[in-house]
Amino acid sequence: MSFRHDTSSVESERQVGSSLTREHRRLILVLIVGVFLPLLDATAVNIAVREMSIDLAAPLSLIQWVSIAYTLAAAAVIPLSAWSVHRIGPKKMWIAGLLAFLAGSSLAAAAWSAESLIAFRVMQGIGAGLLMPIMQTLLIRSVGQRNARAALAAMAVPSVIAPILGPLVGGLALHYGGWRYIFGINIPLCLLGIHLALRHLKSDEGTAALSFDGIGFLLLCPGVVLTVYGLSTLGDSIGGNSTRGVALSAVGIGLGTAFVLFAKKWTARPLIDVGLFRVRSFRSSALLLLLSSVAFYGGLLLLPLYFLQRCRLGTIETSALLAMQGVGALVSRHYLEPLSRRLGTAGLALASILLTILGTIPFMGPFGPEHWLVLAVSTFVRGAGLGLLTILALSTAYRDVDGPRIPDASALTRILTNLGASVGAASVLAVLQFGTGGAPHSEQTGFILAFGYLVLISLVCALPAGKLGR
Numbered sequence: 001m002s003f004r005h006d007t008s009s010v011e012s013e014r015q016v017g018s019s020l021t022r023e024h025r026r027l028i029l030v031l032i033v034g035v036f037l038p039l040l041d042a043t044a045v046n047i048a049v050r051e052m053s054i055d056l057a058a059p060l061s062l063i064q065w066v067s068i069a070y071t072l073a074a075a076a077v078i079p080l081s082a083w084s085v086h087r088i089g090p091k092k093m094w095i096a097g098l099l100a101f102l103a104g105s106s107l108a109a110a111a112w113s114a115e116s117l118i119a120f121r122v123m124q125g126i127g128a129g130l131l132m133p134i135m136q137t138l139l140i141r142s143v144g145q146r147n148a149r150a151a152l153a154a155m156a157v158p159s160v161i162a163p164i165l166g167p168l169v170g171g172l173a174l175h176y177g178g179w180r181y182i183f184g185i186n187i188p189l190c191l192l193g194i195h196l197a198l199r200h201l202k203s204d205e206g207t208a209a210l211s212f213d214g215i216g217f218l219l220l221c222p223g224v225v226l227t228v229y230g231l232s233t234l235g236d237s238i239g240g241n242s243t244r245g246v247a248l249s250a251v252g253i254g255l256g257t258a259f260v261l262f263a264k265k266w267t268a269r270p271l272i273d274v275g276l277f278r279v280r281s282f283r284s285s286a287l288l289l290l291l292s293s294v295a296f297y298g299g300l301l302l303l304p305l306y307f308l309q310r311c312r313l314g315t316i317e318t319s320a321l322l323a324m325q326g327v328g329a330l331v332s333r334h335y336l337e338p339l340s341r342r343l344g345t346a347g348l349a350l351a352s353i354l355l356t357i358l359g360t361i362p363f364m365g366p367f368g369p370e371h372w373l374v375l376a377v378s379t380f381v382r383g384a385g386l387g388l389l390t391i392l393a394l395s396t397a398y399r400d401v402d403g404p405r406i407p408d409a410s411a412l413t414r415i416l417t418n419l420g421a422s423v424g425a426a427s428v429l430a431v432l433q434f435g436t437g438g439a440p441h442s443e444q445t446g447f448i449l450a451f452g453y454l455v456l457i458s459l460v461c462a463l464p465a466g467k468l469g470r
Contacts (some may be wrong), residue, residue, distance in 0.1 A: 070124055324376050394413060
């Protein structure tokens with residue numbers, strides 16, 4: 001692959017501006033209220049696992065399903081989001097997602113046992129799984145592909161802030177009222193989101209005659225769930241019995257492959273239109289989104305371990321350093337549009353990869369608490385690079401997609417993001433444990449290999465990134 005920029009491509013992109021109107025910004029605000037809920041909830045709940053276990057008199061092995069069930073339920077309904085938008089309409093499905101999240105939150109706050117809490121978390125997960133891809137569909141349909149980059153950059157704010165605020169909100173809720181308050185906080189936010197949606201979202205009716213792809217549903221939804229769960233199980237069991245994780249992942253991938261073959265040959269209207277992969281810009285963007293998700297979520301798991309174990313930092317210092325990644329993403333997205341006009345999409349994507357690599361390499365060195373400034377700057381730079389890269393990948397995915405296929409593009413990009421997150425967490429943990437070999441004195445070697453692996457993944461991102469230009 002050549003990294004030489006096409007001059008005409010860059011000039012063309014310089015001429016393409018983006019202007020978000022007041023109406024667009026109002027829509028973004030409405031959608032932010034909705035997507036902020038699942039992002040905040042996921043990180044806030046994790047901090048309360050121990051208290052839930054004590055209060056509900058349940059072992060941690062059972063309570064951990066409070067998070068697992070939520071994640072799997074969200075993954076399971078993503079493939080349904082495209083069909084539901086086509087069939088029912090995005091506004092109705094957006095409100096349905098908020099209602100499901102509201103009901104799940106209300107019931108979870110009143111849960112009387114671990115089993116009931118897990119069941120209500122499934123309901124929350126269903127709402128969250130609908131909200132994320134439908135948000136993308138509503139946004140792109142409303143602002144248009146021309147303004148997708150600026151709009152998605154604005155929408156990315158909650159995804160950066162929520163992981164920072166989540167532990168804080170969870171800690172305050174535990175301190176002042178208990179774990180049930182974590183779910184109670186969602187109730188007024190859900191009601192506000194529903195009110196804003198009813199008032200400001202435009203009605204967009206679905207196609208009543210659209211049939212449901214039952215066979216595709218039975219293949220793809222279990223396939224996504226088994227792959228995501230299998231990979232997470234594999235990551236937890238590296239160095240031990242990983243047979244179950246491998247088997248579940250293999251079955252999930254097999255079901256997903258069967259769906260693709262079925263969608264291409266035996267059905268006129270599949271659950272998700274995989275024909276989008278024949279569109280060059282979507283194919284390159286999808287691969288970049290998958291790889292950048294591996295790099296991002298792999299680092300999200302590895303960085304706290306590095307700060308706590310290798311650098312011997314406290315939890316407050318670790319949280320502050322992790323927040324720098326979000327700050328880097330926020331700052332870099334402010335310059336997204338001018339840099340894109342100057343360098344072109346492919347040029348900026350390659351520059352973002354370089355920033356990501358430069359921000360990752362320092363973690364391969366022997367740093368301690370006294371090197372906090374180097375760690376903070378490196379985390380900031382890494383966050384800036386990945387923040388730009390993910391927005392470029394996601395916005396370019398819609399560039400050449402026909403309007404009616406936007407819901408399918410949203411579902412596919414969310415599935416790939418989830419798969420990238422699972423692969424990133426499992427593979428980084430595998431490399432880390434391989435490097436340590438179970439010996440404490442090999443800890444530094446493990447981190448060097450793990451961060452080196454993230455550098456390698458970032459380099460591989462250059463292959464699809466170089467093809468993002470027009």
